[in-house]
Amino acid sequence: MIIDLTCQKCEASFELNAQALIDGTEPLQCPQCAARAPADLARAFVAALTEFRAQVAALDRKFLLSVTFESPPSRSSTTSTPRTTTSAEARRPLRRPHPSA
Numbered sequence: 001m002i003i004d005l006t007c008q009k010c011e012a013s014f015e016l017n018a019q020a021l022i023d024g025t026e027p028l029q030c031p032q033c034a035a036r037a038p039a040d041l042a043r044a045f046v047a048a049l050t051e052f053r054a055q056v057a058a059l060d061r062k063f064l065l066s067v068t069f070e071s072p073p074s075r076s077s078t079t080s081t082p083r084t085t086t087s088a089e090a091r092r093p094l095r096r097p098h099p100s101a
């Protein structure tokens with residue numbers, strides 16, 4: 001499992017191997033500016049990853065899994081980049097059940 005990360009500090013994108021993170025062979029750290037997650041947060045994240053991976057392994061008798069995670073939009077980084085949302089995409093009419101009978 002490969003995790004894609006973007007550094008909030010220098011905006012560098014990098015990848016981390018989940019297995020290496022779990023093994024502790026790779027730190028949760030930006031290779032460009034050396035920013036890293038707080039130790040307790042990193043530990044909790046690795047624990048969650050370990051658990052997640054175990055559950056995926058348990059599930060794979062029935063389903064194979066491929067996941068893309070996105071961080072929720074962060075409130076701290078309200079920079080000058082305005083996000084334009086296409087209103088046409090958001091306004092999709094709800095499908096109502098057909099009133100038959």
Ligand SMILES: [Zn+2]
Pocket residue numbers: 007008009010011012030031032033034035
């Ligand atoms: Zn960085």
